[in-house]
Amino acid sequence: MKVxxxxxxxxxxxxxxxxxxxxxxxxxxxxxxxxxxxTAARAVPEWERLRELASQIKLHTLANLVDYLEQFEAxxxxxxxxxxxxxxxxEHNQIVLRILQEHGARRIVKSKSMLTExxxxxxxxxxxxxxxxxxxxxxxxxxxRDEPPSHIVLPAIHIKKEEVxxxxxxxxxxxxxxxxxxxxxxxxxxxxxxxxxxxxxxxxGVNFAIAETGGFVVCTNEGNADLGISLPRLHxxxxxxxxxxxxxxxxxxxxxxxxxxxxxQPITAYTSHFHGPIxxxxxxxxxxxxxxxxxxxxxxxxxxxxxxxxxxxxxTCPVYRRSGGYSYDNTIPGPIxxxxxxxxxxxxxxxxxxxxxxxxxxxxxxxxKIPLAQQLLTWRGEIVRMHxxxxxxxxxxxxxxxxxxxxxxxxxxxxxxxxxxxxxxxFLIYNRWNAWxxxxxxxxxxxxxxxxxxxxxxxxxxxxxxGTS
Amino acid sequence: xxxxxKAEILRALRGTxxxxxxxxxxxxxxxxxxxxxxxxxxxxxxVGGQAYRAADLADVNRRxxxxxxxxxxxxVCASLDGIHKANVRLDDATxxxxxxxxxxxxxxxxxGVAENGAVWVTDAAVRHRALYFLTQHLALVVPATELVxxxxxAYARLSFxxxxxxxxxxxxxxxxxxxxxxxxxxxxxxxxxxxxIG
Numbered sequence: 001m002k003v004x005x006x007x008x009x010x011x012x013x014x015x016x017x018x019x020x021x022x023x024x025x026x027x028x029x030x031x032x033x034x035x036x037x038x039t040a041a042r043a044v045p046e047w048e049r050l051r052e053l054a055s056q057i058k059l060h061t062l063a064n065l066v067d068y069l070e071q072f073e074a075x076x077x078x079x080x081x082x083x084x085x086x087x088x089x090x091e092h093n094q095i096v097l098r099i100l101q102e103h104g105a106r107r108i109v110k111s112k113s114m115l116t117e118x119x120x121x122x123x124x125x126x127x128x129x130x131x132x133x134x135x136x137x138x139x140x141x142x143x144x145r146d147e148p149p150s151h152i153v154l155p156a157i158h159i160k161k162e163e164v165x166x167x168x169x170x171x172x173x174x175x176x177x178x179x180x181x182x183x184x185x186x187x188x189x190x191x192x193x194x195x196x197x198x199x200x201x202x203x204x205g206v207n208f209a210i211a212e213t214g215g216f217v218v219c220t221n222e223g224n225a226d227l228g229i230s231l232p233r234l235h236x237x238x239x240x241x242x243x244x245x246x247x248x249x250x251x252x253x254x255x256x257x258x259x260x261x262x263x264x265q266p267i268t269a270y271t272s273h274f275h276g277p278i279x280x281x282x283x284x285x286x287x288x289x290x291x292x293x294x295x296x297x298x299x300x301x302x303x304x305x306x307x308x309x310x311x312x313x314x315x316t317c318p319v320y321r322r323s324g325g326y327s328y329d330n331t332i333p334g335p336i337x338x339x340x341x342x343x344x345x346x347x348x349x350x351x352x353x354x355x356x357x358x359x360x361x362x363x364x365x366x367x368x369k370i371p372l373a374q375q376l377l378t379w380r381g382e383i384v385r386m387h388x389x390x391x392x393x394x395x396x397x398x399x400x401x402x403x404x405x406x407x408x409x410x411x412x413x414x415x416x417x418x419x420x421x422x423x424x425x426x427f428l429i430y431n432r433w434n435a436w437x438x439x440x441x442x443x444x445x446x447x448x449x450x451x452x453x454x455x456x457x458x459x460x461x462x463x464x465x466x467g468t469s
Numbered sequence: 470x471x472x473x474x475k476a477e478i479l480r481a482l483r484g485t486x487x488x489x490x491x492x493x494x495x496x497x498x499x500x501x502x503x504x505x506x507x508x509x510x511x512x513x514x515x516v517g518g519q520a521y522r523a524a525d526l527a528d529v530n531r532r533x534x535x536x537x538x539x540x541x542x543x544x545v546c547a548s549l550d551g552i553h554k555a556n557v558r559l560d561d562a563t564x565x566x567x568x569x570x571x572x573x574x575x576x577x578x579x580x581g582v583a584e585n586g587a588v589w590v591t592d593a594a595v596r597h598r599a600l601y602f603l604t605q606h607l608a609l610v611v612p613a614t615e616l617v618x619x620x621x622x623a624y625a626r627l628s629f630x631x632x633x634x635x636x637x638x639x640x641x642x643x644x645x646x647x648x649x650x651x652x653x654x655x656x657x658x659x660x661x662x663x664x665x666i667g
Contacts, residue, residue: 029648029649032649033649044500045500046499046500049497053493053495056490056491056492056493057492057493059487059490060489060490060491060492060493062487063487063488063489063490065482066479066482066483069478069479069482070479079632080632085474085475085478086474087474087477087478091474135656136646137644137646137647137655138644138646141646141647154645154646154649155646156646156647157649159647160648161647161648161650164647181647181648181650181652182650182652184647185644185646185647185652185654185655186652186654189654189655189656192656193656196656197566197569210629213629215629221642221643221644221645221655222642222643222644222655222656222657223602223642223655223656223657223658224655224656226598226601226602226636226657227599227602227603227656227657230565230597230598230599230601230602231565231566231599231603241478246492247492248624248627248629249495249621249624249625250495251620251624252495252619252620252621252623252624253495255620255637256584256585256619256620263645265516266512266515266516266584266585266586266587266639267582267585267586267587267620267637267639268639269516269638269639269640269641269642269643269657270602270636270637270638270642270657271587271636271637271638271639272634272635272636273629273634273635273636274634275629275631275632275633275634275635276632276633277632278598278634279592279596287475287478289478289481293478293481293482294481296482296485296487297481297484297485302487
């Protein structure tokens, strides 16, 4: 896996953006998903009411999280599950490894779980000699390429079918030059079915956990999660503590929103409800904090815990669509990732709140009404307050603030710029210090500013009036 | 170790009191459909499945024969009586791996949801729930009277009192992970047929 020398969003995006055809293709692929989401949302008359309800349910749950976690644990145990608690990623990984070792499980099939990505579970298990196979097709593709997912719902959205064809030719023995998605998916089906049949245990994430029943719901379209945990006798479900819902009936609200927001589908093909282990088997549920209780304490960013990981904010984000998931250098990219990343490590992810034009589209599509654009703006203030803004930007902002607060300075600066810049040699304007000018041209300067033109006009009308009276 | 972790997590959560937000009442008016069968069938078709009205089980058998995958199927399993071609007994398998080569599975669905074309199925009469996902093709038989309008009505019917597996199944297994091209039959069933019977 690539380890980056820089964590700056703009630097990391440079390579992706350089290939303008690929950027346009990526942009279109995601816009296509966004358009499907719009159609699906508009077909539900009570869509806005559902968003509001979902937000309320999540806020209520966050306010009463202790009660609901305890309820969930008690009911899950009643139904026959074992419940574990992990403070952080390390403990989560240790717990999962210990359960697997106790069962002598060496071959694991795993379905998509952003939490296990966040915790780095795969490398931990592999380091202990356990084979982990990601079974979602997109995840398998990126796993075979030794890459992380670039999107939380569409992990391989950045990869072209020719590249998948080449990868499968090398790794799965498909015909050279084959690029037909149907043929390639069929090859993956055969390859992964062998893995399913040979698996000793299955690991899944969780979309929603229900306090009143002690059960949880996993949503997939491929059916990979279900296959992976109905053949082996051991199922480990990894679950962030923010995934709780109070009642089973709350699921109706969230399931109506989730897949419509994610891919424009009315519901996922498989929406599985687990209450207790498979007959004759074991179910282990690992409840993970890993910074969530800390985010809950933070009044500025608390609402980010409402996220249901649908990916709608990524699909709509003009920056994400054109810069790709890897430019964020965070398990979760896009607008929500730009809020969550700095919460984990503000220094490392300080550039993310700036990977945003503040257009507000993410806020509009978020099914649980996280004020994403507002939070990104708030983060910028926090980054400054924490003295994490690079000195160049800090200096530029200081200067700009002084100029913009003084009318005469602003007028003078404009007049000077109009005179000087058109006469300045190109290399002095477009150089490495001018990030703005990398892909942009400064527009031609007019001879006069609006203020000057307005004053001229006023003078003209005044003398005209004098002339007529 | 876990006991102290639990205590620590809960202590961290208790340390911050948030503004109380009331849990909303979901007993509200939601979209309903004049013709639920019509709505269900339209949505199911849009997600790659197929719904048929069937008068009775004899009719289901006749219609099954019209499906090429069923005619070609070597191993057919059914969780209900009266499926003519059924030749694999579900209860004979001691291990779900033995059902790996089932071509066609005909199962009972409890009820359908008009809004999204989903059918609620459980492992109550299916000893190995893996069969829902292992089979190459799947058909569900659902009483036509058992269609609810939306998910809110659906959850009003479900209690989750028993430790049991249940799911909403909507359409065949699918993926669009290669360049957003829809491919039917990712890991699970390659076709999904629902018979609304009666």
